[in-house]
Amino acid sequence: MPTSSRQASSAPPVTHGPEAVPVRRRLTALDAFRGCLVVLRIVIGSQVAEFAAPALMHANGFGLTVADLVAPGFLFIMGLAVPVSISAFLRPPTARGPDGPARRPPLLRIARRAVLLYAIGMFLNAYPFLPEELAHLRFTGVLQRLAVVYLVVSLLYLSCAWSLLPVSSETPDRTHSRFGRLLARGFLLGGFPLVSVAVWIVATYTFHNAWPECADVRTLVPDCSLEAYLDTRMWGAEHNFEGGRFDPEGLLSTVVAAVNCWAGLVVGVDVVRNRQRYQVAGGVRRRASVLVAGGVVCVGAGLALGSVVPIGKQLWTPSFALVTVGIMTAGFGSVLLAFDGGLWPVSSGRACAGATAAVRRGLAPVGGTLVALGRNPLFFYVLSELVIDTLDYVPLRHHGEEGSVWSVLPEVGLASWMPAPLASLVWALLWLLLFYVPLARLLVARGWYIRV
Incomplete structure (x- = not known):
């Protein structure tokens, strides 16, 4: 997702003591966490729907499965990247000049990224450009939602980041009143x-x-919800996902989905404002512990709210947003602790607390692979969609029945001698390990970072 491509040229100097283990200026956890999400996206997206395990498919109606964590994860890490990539707005006046940072360049960059994300999402919706598909083309989707939410949250940051800057007698704020500063903050x-x-x-x-079939409905039912009414009235049910009454990336649910991106933004602001604490492993461990604890609290609060407002991704209910914010916050804190807290090496030569050389050699390739996948997340998202759609479009007959290459090959090669849900999982893992991982390592080795 949109991130800054600037890399640190060198690490801070090494000093002595457990608190002084050096950490790269660009947190490895940013790429590693994105890599974890890419792995999850590929494994979930590469399932064969006909015989995949229910836990690896999206919940039908209300509920929460592993598959439901992909979109909240990308929203969270996208929000986290905003202040990291546009950190000038959080620098004190003495460090950024008397006139402050120019707003026009980041505004243009944000608008361009949002437009490109939306355009790529529309391209994926239209592919493989069949007449029957184009007649029912969706105007919403995962990337379209990312584009809209990214634009909103980025503008929120650019508009209000100034309120977080310290004010003193040496650097007074003559532009904004104290009340305005507190309101913006x-x-x-x-x-x-x-x-x-x-x-x-x-x-x-x-x-x-007012639909007749919804006249007696008094509870939250997706097909009779305001989301269904708005989406159907806006562009018609034929342009919703699979022709349903509502679209899972529809208008009203996007309002709450922005909360997941906002949560990442707040974590990113903390990373930028407390940059010095993230420079040493001891400081990283303390910040990571706070994130994990905060995430656990959010999950508990979300589960409690779920007793009143059901947890569901399809409508992106507030309880779903709160639970997934907690999971992603705790997840990022754990990855931060592992990669930048010195617990998991990304190279065989990097220090890893309490690990032997053999353990480092075993863990390093895994960490390096996650970082490699996280360097080009949008590329792998789009590529996986194109691979699946293409192979699902190519027809292949099996036992006299019409199927596709995507569905028949795992059925014949795997499901014929192992449990069907396991076959679907193995099929996805084979794609990950034999295709996407080598490609990710190659792109990083060549120094190719594909971003919008």
Whole structure:
């Protein structure tokens, strides 16, 4: 997803003591966590729907499965990358000049990335450009949602980041009042998600669908929800996902999905504002512990809220957003602790606390692979979609029945001698290990980083 491609040319100097293990200026965890999400996306997306395990498919209606974590993860890491890639707005006035950072270049860059993400999403929706597909073309999708949310959260950051800068007698703020500063800071750090959730709750639970089949519905039912009404009225059910009443990446659910991206933004702001603490392993471990603890609290709060507002990705309910924010925050904290806290090496020569040389040699390729996959996340997302859609389009007959290369090959080669759900998982892992991982290592070896 959109990130800065600037790399640190050197690591901080090595000093002595357990608190002084050097950490790269660019946190390895940023790429490693993206790599984890890419692995999850490839494994989930490469399942054979006909016989995949339910836990590896999206929940039908309400509930939470492993597959439901992919989109929240990409939203979270995309938000985290915003302040990291545009850190000038969090620098003190003495470090960024008397006039502050120029707003036009980042605004243009943000707009360009949002437009490109949306365009790529529309390309994937139209592929392989069949007339029947184009007649029911979706205007929404995962990348389209990422584009819209990225634009909103980036503008939020550019508009309110100034409120986080320290004010003193040496660097007074003559442009904004104290009340304006507090208002902007409060909206950036907490008001935005509260407004998003409040809009969803009020709009959803005060709406009564006039469709005859929904007249007696008094609970939250996706097909009778405000989301279904808006999506069907906006572009028609034939342009929703699989022709349903609502689209899982529709209008109203995107309002709450922005909360997941906002959570990543807040973590990214912490990374930039406390850069010195992230320069040594001891500081990284303390910050990672806070993230893990905060994530656990969010998961607990989300589960509690789920007793009132059901947890579901299809409508992206507030309880779903809160649970997935907690999972991603704790997940990023764990990856941060492992990779930048010195617990998991990304190269055989890098220090790893308490690990023998043999363990380092075994762990390093895994860490290096995750980092390699995380360097080109958008490329692998698009590539996996194109591979699956292409092979699913090529027809192949088996036992007199019409199928596709994507469905028949794993059925004949794997499901014929192992349990079907396991065959689907093995099929996905083979693609990951034999195709995507070697390609990721090759791209990094050549220094090719494909971004928008």
